[in-house]
Amino acid sequence: MTDRSDGPQATRGDGKSAARGASPEPQPTTPPAKGAQGPTPRMALWFLLPALILLGAMVIYPIIFSIFRSFFDSAGDTFVGADNYTAIFTDASMLTTIRNNLIWVVIAPILVTTIGLIFAVLTERIKWATAFKLIVFMPMAVSLMASGVIFRLVYEQDPDKGVANAVITSVGDVFDSSQGYPGARPRENDAAPALENGAVVTRQPIQAGQPALLPLVGLKPDLLPADAVTAKAVTGPGVGGTVWLDFAPGGGGAVGKIDDNEKGMPGVTVEAVQQGAVKGTTTTAADGSFTFAGLPAGDYVMRLPQSNFTASFGGVSWLGPTLITPAIIGAFIWVWAGFAMVLIAAGLAAIPRDALEAARIDGATEWQVFRKITVPLLSPVLVVVFVTMIINTLKVFDLVFVIAPGSVQPQANVIALEMWRVSFGGGGNQGLGSALSIFLLVLVLPFMIINIRRFRREQQ
Amino acid sequence: MMATATVERTVANSAGAPKRGVLGRVIDRLGGGFLQALLIVVALFWLMPTLGLLIVSIRGETFNNSSGWWTAFTQPAQLTLANYSDLLATGFTSSFWNTIAITVPATLLVIGIAAMAGYAFAWIEFPGRDAVFLVVVALLVVPIQIALIPIAKLYGSLNIFGSIPGVVLFHVAFGLPFAIFLLRNFFAGIPKELLEAARMDGAGEWKIFATVVFPLAKPAIASLGIFQFLWVWNDLLVALVFADTDNQPMTKALQSQMRQFGTNVDILAPGAFLSLIIPLVLFFAFQRYFVQGMMAGSVK
The missing domain is CATH 1.10.3720.10 (MetI-like)
Incomplete structure (x- = not known):
C-alpha cells in the first residue's frame, strides 16, 4: 500500500479498480536511458515553456502581487500596513462571514462523507446500483449556477410552489388539522364585538340563557372549511353563542343577525372570561355554535383568542436569515454526495472479499465487520473525500451567491463571496479584496502542504 | 499495518469458495425489501430538483405563478414550449x-x-x-x-x-x-x-x-x-x-x-x-x- 505513487488526491489503498484507466498505477518516474538519442534538458524547456509562462504569469505572479496589494488601501497608493487584515477580524459583518465559513467547514464535509459512505455501502447490496449511482452522481455535471436556480425553486416559501414546503406542510397537516381564519375580524360598529390585542371580545358580558352573537367579516366565503354549515343560533340554558361569517353570498342579509344563507365558522376557540380570568374554553361546531358545559352562573365576556386569526402553518422560511446557511448546505450535499459515493464505492470494491468473509466466519456481526475492517481499510479514501470537501467548502461561492436572495446575502455570506463583493461587486476595495484572497490562500495552505508531503513520500 | 494481518487471513481463506456469512444472508433476506424501498426514495429525492426544473421550464407562466409544478402530472395541458421560444427571443x-x-x-x-x-x-x-x-x-x-x-x-x-x-x-x-x-x-x-x-x-x-x-x-x-x-x-x-x-x-x-x-x-x-x-x-x-x-x- 505504501509503495504506490498515486497523486496527492488520488485514492490510495483502494486497489486496482479505482486507479485503472486514467491513473494507471503511476510509477515513480524512471529516467530514460542516457545515450546518444537521449533528450537534452533544453528539449524539456521547449515542452514546458507554454505551461511555465501561463502558470508563472497567471497563478504565481498574482499570488505575489496580491500579497503586496493587501497592504495598500482601496486606491492602491497608500500603504496601510495590516489594516486590511485587521478589518477582516474586527468588522461585524466580516465576522458573520467567517462564522458562516466555519459552519460550512465543520458541517458540510462530515455530512457529505457520511452520506457518501452510507450510499456506497448500501448500493453494494442492490442490483440496480449503477442506475442509483448515476442518479446521485448526476448533479456533478450540472453547473452550480443551475443548481442554484433548482434550489431556489425547491426552497420557495409558498407551499403551493416550493416542493420542500409542500412536503413539510402536507406532513404537518396530518398532525395538525386546525384551521386558522387569517384576516377575519368584527365589523366596526358599536353593536359588533371589539378587537383587543388581536382577540375578538364581546362588548357586553353574557349570562346563561343569553346567547352571544359573534359575527365576523373579512374572510372570503370559499375559504371556510368544507364542513361549515349554515349558522344556527343557540337556544336553551347555559352560556353559549354563535360565531359566524356575517356575509350573505349574493347580497341581502342583515348586519349582526344570523341570516339563512350565512355559514357558521367551525373550529374557533372560544374563552369565557370573568374579571380577566379564563373560566372555560370550548370550540365551535360546524354551524358555528358553542356552549360551555358546567360553567357557574355569572357574567362572562366571550373572547376569541388571537390564535384563531393567525395563518395556519405556511411552511419553513428556508431562505430567511436563520436557515439560509443550512439550506445552502443542503444544496451542497445534493451536488457532492455522488462524488463521495463513487470514490468510496471504488475503495469498497477493492477491499478483498475474503477478509470480510473470514471475519464473518469467525462470528463477527455485520456491524463489527463494518467498523473493524471496512472502515479502517477505507480510511485513505475517506480522508481524500473529506479533505477535498474541506477545500470545496472553503472556496464555496456560486451556491451562496445564487441561492441566497439579495436581502439575505449578508447573513449567508462566505469569504469567497465577500472577496468578490468587496473587489468587483460594488465594493471597489481591492486592498481589502486582496487581503481576503490571501486569507483564503492561507486557509488552504495546510492542504497544500499535506499534498506535497504525501506526494514526496510516495515518490521514494 | 492493518493490511498485513488481513492479507494473512486472506491467504488462509482464499482456498474456500466465497460464501456469505450466515448473519449477512439473514440481513440480506430481511432487509432486502426495505433497503430497495429506501434507496428508491433516495433516488427520487435526488432526481426531484432537476425534474422540477424541467417541468417548470415547460409549464405556462400563469400555472407557475399559481400552483406547484407537480400538478402538471395530473394536468398535462399545463405543458407548453412557449417559455423556450420566449427565451430564444431574448438573445x-x-x-x-x-x-x-x-x-x-x-x-x-x-x-x-x-x-x-x-x-x-x-x-x-x-x-x-x-x-x-x-x-x-x-x-x-x-x-x-x-x-x-x-x-x-x-x-x-x-x-x-x-x-x-x-x-x-x-x-x-x-x-x-x-x-x-x-x-x-x-x-x-x-x-x-x-x-x-x-x-x-x-x-x-x-x-x-x-x-x-x-x-x-x-x-x-x-x-x-x-x-x-x-x-x-x-x-x-x-x-x-x-x-x-x-x-x-x-x-x-x-x-x-x-x-x-x-x-x-x-x-x-x-x-x-x-x-x-x-x-x-x-x-x-x-x-x-x-x-x-x-x-x-x-x-x-
Missing part, C-alpha cells in the same frame, strides 16, 4: 454561443499544453525536475480568487479585459496544474521500452510525443477533457469578473436574471435547463472517463 442564444466559444478552446488548449508539460515531467530528464513538479502539485489547491484582481489589472493593460480570449486564458492557466498532474502520472506509466525503441529508431522527441505517447494516452486525455469541459462550461465566477455583457456565457446571463427571481421563472428555468443539457449528455456519454478523471486527482 439568450448569443450567450449559448459564447459558452461554446469559451469552453472549446479552453479545453483543447489545456489538453495540448498540459500534455507537452506532462511529457517533459515524465520522460525528459532535466535539472530541478522534481522541484518544479512539486510546485505544480502545490498549485493544485490555489483558489482562483487570488488571481482575480491581479489578472484584471494585467488584462486591462493588455486590452483584453472583458473579451473571450481573456476568459479562455484564465481557465487554461487554472486548469493546468490538475491537467499536468493527471497526464504526467499517466505518461509515467507507459512502458519505457516503447519510448526507448522509438528513440533508437532515431525519432525526435516531438515525434515520439505525437505518435507514441499521445495516442496511448487517449483514456487519460478523455478524462481530462471531460473534466475541463465541465469545469469551464459551468464556471460562473471567472465569467462574472472577466466577461463583459457582449461576451458573457450562459451562467453569467442567468445570474443577471436572478435579481428578479420570482417574476421571471419562465426565463430562468428554461435557461438553466438549456445550460445543463449539454453537460448532462456529455456526462452520460463519457461517465466512465469522468469517474476515472475524478479518481486520478479530485481537487477542483
Whole structure:
C-alpha cells in the first residue's frame, strides 16, 4: 500500500479498480536511458515553456502581487500596513462571514462523507446500483449556477410552489388539522364585538340563557372549511353563542343577525372570561355554535383568542436569515454526495472479499465487520473525500451567491463571496479584496502542504 | 499495518469458495425489501430538483405563478414550449454561443499544453525536475480568487479585459496544474521500452510525443477533457469578473436574471435547463472517463 505513487488526491489503498484507466498505477518516474538519442534538458524547456509562462504569469505572479496589494488601501497608493487584515477580524459583518465559513467547514464535509459512505455501502447490496449511482452522481455535471436556480425553486416559501414546503406542510397537516381564519375580524360598529390585542371580545358580558352573537367579516366565503354549515343560533340554558361569517353570498342579509344563507365558522376557540380570568374554553361546531358545559352562573365576556386569526402553518422560511446557511448546505450535499459515493464505492470494491468473509466466519456481526475492517481499510479514501470537501467548502461561492436572495446575502455570506463583493461587486476595495484572497490562500495552505508531503513520500 | 494481518487471513481463506456469512444472508433476506424501498426514495429525492426544473421550464407562466409544478402530472395541458421560444427571443442564444466559444478552446488548449508539460515531467530528464513538479502539485489547491484582481489589472493593460480570449486564458492557466498532474502520472506509466525503441529508431522527441505517447494516452486525455469541459462550461465566477455583457456565457446571463427571481421563472428555468443539457449528455456519454478523471486527482 505504501509503495504506490498515486497523486496527492488520488485514492490510495483502494486497489486496482479505482486507479485503472486514467491513473494507471503511476510509477515513480524512471529516467530514460542516457545515450546518444537521449533528450537534452533544453528539449524539456521547449515542452514546458507554454505551461511555465501561463502558470508563472497567471497563478504565481498574482499570488505575489496580491500579497503586496493587501497592504495598500482601496486606491492602491497608500500603504496601510495590516489594516486590511485587521478589518477582516474586527468588522461585524466580516465576522458573520467567517462564522458562516466555519459552519460550512465543520458541517458540510462530515455530512457529505457520511452520506457518501452510507450510499456506497448500501448500493453494494442492490442490483440496480449503477442506475442509483448515476442518479446521485448526476448533479456533478450540472453547473452550480443551475443548481442554484433548482434550489431556489425547491426552497420557495409558498407551499403551493416550493416542493420542500409542500412536503413539510402536507406532513404537518396530518398532525395538525386546525384551521386558522387569517384576516377575519368584527365589523366596526358599536353593536359588533371589539378587537383587543388581536382577540375578538364581546362588548357586553353574557349570562346563561343569553346567547352571544359573534359575527365576523373579512374572510372570503370559499375559504371556510368544507364542513361549515349554515349558522344556527343557540337556544336553551347555559352560556353559549354563535360565531359566524356575517356575509350573505349574493347580497341581502342583515348586519349582526344570523341570516339563512350565512355559514357558521367551525373550529374557533372560544374563552369565557370573568374579571380577566379564563373560566372555560370550548370550540365551535360546524354551524358555528358553542356552549360551555358546567360553567357557574355569572357574567362572562366571550373572547376569541388571537390564535384563531393567525395563518395556519405556511411552511419553513428556508431562505430567511436563520436557515439560509443550512439550506445552502443542503444544496451542497445534493451536488457532492455522488462524488463521495463513487470514490468510496471504488475503495469498497477493492477491499478483498475474503477478509470480510473470514471475519464473518469467525462470528463477527455485520456491524463489527463494518467498523473493524471496512472502515479502517477505507480510511485513505475517506480522508481524500473529506479533505477535498474541506477545500470545496472553503472556496464555496456560486451556491451562496445564487441561492441566497439579495436581502439575505449578508447573513449567508462566505469569504469567497465577500472577496468578490468587496473587489468587483460594488465594493471597489481591492486592498481589502486582496487581503481576503490571501486569507483564503492561507486557509488552504495546510492542504497544500499535506499534498506535497504525501506526494514526496510516495515518490521514494 | 492493518493490511498485513488481513492479507494473512486472506491467504488462509482464499482456498474456500466465497460464501456469505450466515448473519449477512439473514440481513440480506430481511432487509432486502426495505433497503430497495429506501434507496428508491433516495433516488427520487435526488432526481426531484432537476425534474422540477424541467417541468417548470415547460409549464405556462400563469400555472407557475399559481400552483406547484407537480400538478402538471395530473394536468398535462399545463405543458407548453412557449417559455423556450420566449427565451430564444431574448438573445439568450448569443450567450449559448459564447459558452461554446469559451469552453472549446479552453479545453483543447489545456489538453495540448498540459500534455507537452506532462511529457517533459515524465520522460525528459532535466535539472530541478522534481522541484518544479512539486510546485505544480502545490498549485493544485490555489483558489482562483487570488488571481482575480491581479489578472484584471494585467488584462486591462493588455486590452483584453472583458473579451473571450481573456476568459479562455484564465481557465487554461487554472486548469493546468490538475491537467499536468493527471497526464504526467499517466505518461509515467507507459512502458519505457516503447519510448526507448522509438528513440533508437532515431525519432525526435516531438515525434515520439505525437505518435507514441499521445495516442496511448487517449483514456487519460478523455478524462481530462471531460473534466475541463465541465469545469469551464459551468464556471460562473471567472465569467462574472472577466466577461463583459457582449461576451458573457450562459451562467453569467442567468445570474443577471436572478435579481428578479420570482417574476421571471419562465426565463430562468428554461435557461438553466438549456445550460445543463449539454453537460448532462456529455456526462452520460463519457461517465466512465469522468469517474476515472475524478479518481486520478479530485481537487477542483
